[in-house]
Amino acid sequence: MTFRSVPLFPSVKRLHGEHPEGVRVSAKEMKEYEARLERSATLPKYDITMMPRITITMMPRITTPQV
Numbered sequence: 001m002t003f004r005s006v007p008l009f010p011s012v013k014r015l016h017g018e019h020p021e022g023v024r025v026s027a028k029e030m031k032e033y034e035a036r037l038e039r040s041a042t043l044p045k046y047d048i049t050m051m052p053r054i055t056i057t058m059m060p061r062i063t064t065p066q067v
Helices: 027-035
Strands: 037-039 048-050
Touching: 027 037
Parallel strands: none
Antiparallel strands: 037 048
């Protein structure tokens, strides 16, 4: 595979486990995924980074000062 005459070596990783075919995501669920996607300016269709979900444990602990 090449891009602008430069050979590319894509990395492919296999996911272990069972992955059934034909599973669809609802429009509501897809909006949640789309909000986490960052598309490349040069290759928006193919170069996508998915940001992790922010959970309560990932948020910094905010404490109020003791008086």
